[in-house]
Amino acid sequence: MKLHPMSVPYRSLSRSLSTGSLFFFVGIIASPGGAGGNLLVIGAMVVVGIVLGIAYEYAYYKRFRYEIxxxxxxxxxxVVSRRDREVPVRRIQNVDVRQNVLQRALGIAAVHVETAGGGETEITLQYVDEAEANRLQRQLRNGSSSRSRSRVTAGDRETTDDLESGDTRPGEDELLFEIRRNELAVLSVFTIDPGASALATIALSFASGFDPTTLVPIDLLEADLPGTGLIALAWAVLIFLFAAWVLSAVLTFSRYYGFRLTRVGDELHYERGLLQRYSGTIPLEKVQTLTIEESIPFRWFGYGALAVETAGYAPGQSGSRGTESAIPLAERGRVRRLARSIEPFEREDLERAPLRARERYAFRYIGVLCLIMGVGYLLATYTEVVEDWHAFAALLFVVPVAAHLKWANRGFQFGNRYFFARTGFWRRTTKIVPYYRVQSVVYQQTLFQRRRRLASITADTASSAAFFGRAATAYDIDVTRALQVQQGLNERLQERLLERKRRRQLDRWFDGDDVGSGVSVDDDQKSHTDGLDIDGLDDGETTNGGHGSRKESPTEPEPPDEHEHEHERKDEPNETRDRPSSEDDRDRPSSEDDRDRTDGRDSSNSQ
Known part of the structure; x- marks a missing residue:
């Protein structure tokens, strides 16, 4: 299939602007005298750049093909170099559809397909029809989720369809959350967008004519009073923060306008955005970590946010995935209920770090404050920017409060099925990690932690949030307790893996036993071998009522009756074909495709 025809003029617009600008500067340099005197040469170069941009986009459109x-x-x-890619459907983590205002007017959308692996989007379709984008999203989503249910046999399909005819019926959306107007207002007012600071800097630069002193009242600049330099600096910082706050509120309102979260089968589907519309999926079976975020204003009003971390990269966040808001803002009870619907975790009862960790925080803050005072002293000595450098000493009274708040908002819990880790005062985050999602357990101890017999334990998962230092970490706990948690995490990880392995083994076992009589012998043989787990047999696990595998232990066969053998060969050809005549034939796989399935049953011969 091909891209939408409107993708050619849309992509050509941006491409021609970039190439036209490049050829414009080249024309200025290449014109006689290098001063841009020959306008004809410059115009010709710009036209050539625009034509080349349009030609490239048309060739890109003609060469682009996709197929499911x-x-x-x-x-x-x-265009220049040919590239063919085949992405396995089972590896697809998320399929996101993005539209800005112009794209929505043209009826086109961009589709981003992301897998569990690389640090960037695997496949980008720019651009397809809006209906086609929704179809691709739905088909890839259903195709990925149906891989886990592909073992359902023909005899069980009718029963399975009847069981799934409720809320999980394909194509039937269950509304889980829709943001309200008051929640959107609170979210916009009390959320600080990181990109707003850069936009505020650019806006203030243009507003002041690239002279920051014009934003400061003239009275503060001309007054000869103590501390006027600090007051002027504080005034400039206040203006900058106000501009950043206004821009942050606008960006947040535009980003989360019309946020809806629905459940389709085993996936969460979200839609959001005012100017640029985003829609994507969060596969529940690939969730790595749940994060409950509660900033100070949200805690005042009893609100919270829920973020879901998957093994891919986050849609709508500059091509980097890892965390996506399942609920941007809602009441704390609603957040907990939705989080438990994804992972049924128990009530958290966190353990705090020892008191010597609070002393460590206090000494750390005192050291930072001494460094600030030292810099202020140097500025006051050699410059006129700062005069009263010793005024920073008043912050010493804040150090004990800051150390206590940092200590009080940190904790962890080593639960039965989940690991909890909490940190942060201004923005408190509680991470919930299932044990079967833990990839590794990291024991960390710095030089300063060794002096106070403290350590940190990190439960690392496949989420990309761990790459940026946002993994679930229990900070500054006792060394003995840290070693216990490390050992316990490894043990619980193995227990959960064995439990999930037994569950999958039972599922495959019953799928193999329920095969009807109309299925061929080869399929029947494969279905029985599907229920055997090689690792489970190596670990001492048994099936079939504790008697090992289905194949019985070899015994000395009795001499068969020749006439009876001929009668069986005539009447039951299929049965004699599957019954090997010797022990060597019994252990030999019937085909190359069944070799991996039958290897797990060879160990039963030695029992």
Whole structure:
């Protein structure tokens, strides 16, 4: 299939502007005298750049093809160099659809397909029809989720469809959350967008004519009073913070306007955005960590936010995935209920760090304050920017309060099925990690922690949030307790893996036993071998009522009756074909495709 025809003029617009600007500067340099005197040369270069941009986009449109097969998503692209990609459907983590204002007017959308692996979007379709984008999102989503249910046999399909005819019926959305107007207002007012500071700097630069002193009242600049320099600096910082806050509120309102969260089968589907519309999926079976965020204003009003971390990269966040808001803002009870619907975790009862950790925080803050006072002293000695450098000493009274708040808002819990880790005062985050999602357990101890016999334990998962230091970490706990938690996490991880392995083994076992009589012998043989788990047999696990595998222990066969053997060969050809005549034939796989399935049953011969 091909891209939408409107993608050619839309992409050509941005491409021609960039190439036209490049050829414009080249024309100025290449004109006689290098001063841009020959306007004809400059205009010709700009036209050439625009034509080349349009030609490239048209060639890109003609060479781009995509196709969805039962197992892969194939894309062929490239103008200068040809590139063919095959992405397995089972590896697809998220399929996001993005639209800005102009794209919505043209009826086109960009589709971003992301997998569990690389640090960037695997496949980007720019641009397809809006209906086609929704179809791709739905088909890839259903294809990825149906892989885990592909073992359902033909005899069980009717029963399975009847059981799933409720809320999990394909195509039937269950509304879980929709943001209200008051929640959107609170979210916009009390959320600080990181990109707002850069926009505020640019806006204030243009407003002041690139002279920051014009934003400060003239009375503060001309007055000869003590501390006027600090007052002027504080005034400039206040103006900057106000501009950043206004821009942050506007960006947040535009980003989360019309936020809706629905459940479709085993996935969460979200839609949000005012100017630029985002829609994507959060696969529940690939959730790595749940994060409950509560900043200070949100805690005042009893609100919280829920973020879901998957193994991919976050849609709508500059191409980096890891965390996506399942609930941007809601009452604390609603947040907890939705989080428990994703992972049924128990009530958290966190352990705090020892009191010597609070002393460590106090000494750390005192050291930072001494460094600030030292810098202020140097500025007051050699410059006129700061005069009363010793005024920073008043912050010493804040150090004990800050150390206590940092200590009080940190904790962890080593639960039965989940690991909890909390940190942060201004923005308190509580991470909930299932044990079967833990990839590694990291024991950390710095030089300063060794002096106070403290350590930190990190439960690392496959989420990309761990790459940026946002993994679930129990900070500054006792060394003995840290070693216990490290050992316990490893043990619980193995227990949960064995439990999930037994569950999958039972599922495959019953799927194999329920095969009807109309299924061929080869399929029946494969279905019985599907229920055997090689690792489970190696670990001492048994099936079939504790008697090992289905194949009985070899015994000395009796001499068969020749006439009876001929009668069986005539009447039951299929049965004699599956019954090996010797022990060597019994252990030999019937085909290359069944070799991996039958290897796990060879160990039963030695029992």
């Amino acid at each position: 097969t039962p197992d892969t998503f194939d894309v062929a692209s490239g």
